[in-house]
Amino acid sequence: MRESDKHQQIIEAAVRVFARNGYYNSRVSDIAREAGVASGTIYLYFKTKDDILVTLFREKMAAWVAHVRERIAVEPDPVAKVRRLVALHFDTLERDPALAEVVQVELRQGHKFFRGASAHEVSAYFELIGSVLEAGQAAGVFRGDVPVNVATKVLFGAMDQMATSWVLGKRKYRLTDAADAVATVFLRGVTVDGA
Amino acid sequence: MRESDKHQQIIEAAVRVFARNGYYNSRVSDIAREAGVASGTIYLYFKTKDDILVTLFREKMAAWVAHVRERIAVEPDPVAKVRRLVALHFDTLERDPALAEVVQVELRQGHKFFRGASAHEVSAYFELIGSVLEAGQAAGVFRGDVPVNVATKVLFGAMDQMATSWVLGKRKYRLTDAADAVATVFLRGVTVDGA
Amino acid sequence: MRESDKHQQIIEAAVRVFARNGYYNSRVSDIAREAGVASGTIYLYFKTKDDILVTLFREKMAAWVAHVRERIAVEPDPVAKVRRLVALHFDTLERDPALAEVVQVELRQGHKFFRGASAHEVSAYFELIGSVLEAGQAAGVFRGDVPVNVATKVLFGAMDQMATSWVLGKRKYRLTDAADAVATVFLRGVTVDGA
Amino acid sequence: MRESDKHQQIIEAAVRVFARNGYYNSRVSDIAREAGVASGTIYLYFKTKDDILVTLFREKMAAWVAHVRERIAVEPDPVAKVRRLVALHFDTLERDPALAEVVQVELRQGHKFFRGASAHEVSAYFELIGSVLEAGQAAGVFRGDVPVNVATKVLFGAMDQMATSWVLGKRKYRLTDAADAVATVFLRGVTVDGA
DNA sequence: TATGAATGAGCCTTCATTCAT
């Protein structure tokens, strides 16, 4: 429990520090200070500075996907699932501005994150979205002529860009207010006419 | 003209080097070697390492926007303009893999690029897309109930994610093959029923 | 007695660890692990890391000198004493490879060991050798024209180099096999002709 | 020529700094200051701190062996060669106190020097000594019953210990004054009776 | 203009030592 505490304490501190300065412009000592520990302590819980970022991303993404999966499950049909997914995506970011900053801006950088270690967690989210769309196609609600992997990227890309613009624009409006519009455009785009 | 030569030579070298190693893992001396000049020479044309990236992005984006604007203009109607825009977006990236890598992966990083100096060039592209959508709404082809700035981000986000996935997946397929599907989903999403 | 146990336990662990990695490349925590105690425990028995090395050297040297002195005493004459001394020197090292490694390689380093704290124990060995040679001169067996302190260093240096080469050569042969040859060369060198 | 200058400048500075503080207690910045260059400059000429020590040792040893080999060659017979070798050995150290300190004290430390990279230069010296002794045996001047490799180590060990004691004793006397005594003891030890 | 050797500030990481339990 002690260990878990410090580990989490450092992760949360890192989120705030990376959100403020970016990964490459943050010093390990900044994270230590923010976490209220000595810099050497960081190395009792993480192998390197990179390890902090990778672990941060993995844990946050895993929690994210688990959370979304759970909430989606209770929705009755694919259309409702998509609307709920968009709403949750935006809501999650809106609830944690520092995490939003890190996820939308810092984690996009460099070879080492999207590729490599964190790839698995990202694709879990893509697979979750994909499974909803597939179910919709199977149920005859979504058109069969749009490849699922394309539709998945279109939806994720739309949400992601909404989020990025919102973060870069200093979060001056409520992101969730746009959830319906995004879901609607996407659903019109993939739904069978008259369905 | 000599100046212009070296300037361009350095920019192109930087694109290749950043594509290979990422911005933060590239040395100024790497760019110099790739450009075939001494590292001191870099500083005759650029103020700092950052300046190379910012300038690179500005120039590439300006050319991109000008190119797209020009080609879009000749299309007869908003729907055709959107289809053309998606095709051009993908085509441009496909023609220059190193640039694609830099634009899709490296430029996403950090505070300093999306915000700050390069913001103007990015928003020019958003405005170009927005103007097409606005014209479509004015012509009664696109629904008026979807805010243009939302639809703009949805379209850009969709294209961008297609591109990013393609780059991260090592460009194993033809990106342009997906242009129609992306355009179709988007257009169905925003077009007035029966139009 | 408990204290004495842990003390000795740590010293012996240190010998093995230093033999393996060298003094500067050994962590206090390595010694602790090897000794089966927590690293904090080390500091209940030794003031600093240096103190471990110095103490180790002192105790080993003191035991060495006492052991040699005792065995030498029973030999009837200076020549026999020298032969016995060389044999014992080699035998002691051969019986404890880890100690041999530490004594021949690690303890040679740096200002702090030969000079300073351990100097006294080293000179006790030199004095023991010197006393044998002096007795030989007094008995008219060894030549008076070679200064005792020179002959002492010659003998010690010869034995020491034999030992060092043997250690550096990974102890592939029996060191004691060379004892007679070394003793013989030295004795011929210092013995009065016809004696 | 410039390069060669800086390289040598740094080596000589390192000799002085290592002689003063020992290798592990010397900072790279100390060497830089002593050499009158910036610390980054060190890394233009040497890969790591270790590389400085290894290079230093190699170059000094190579010069040493070449020097001794040359001077030995002109001596008419094995006995004269041995006397000259001892004199040169002591003379070389006496002429360069900082180098003597480094060679006798600092270079003995740790696994990485005697073994590994510098081993070749050391064995060149042993082979030089061995060749003189072999020639003496072949000429019937030195006894055949003492193995050359043992006699080599005895002679080297004797000289080395004389040198070490002299260095550790702060060089309060003239080392070369002891050259004859050492050579004499050794020569008596290995020479055929009556020769 | 062009060069590239030199600079030196900056930072990640290690590890001897401490101290609350």
Next chain:
DNA sequence: GATGAATGAAGGCTCATTCAT
């Protein structure tokens, strides 16, 4: 006494930038 998590000073090395040529 014993523990081992926590500390934080210290230092090797990198690399953007400068400047004498």
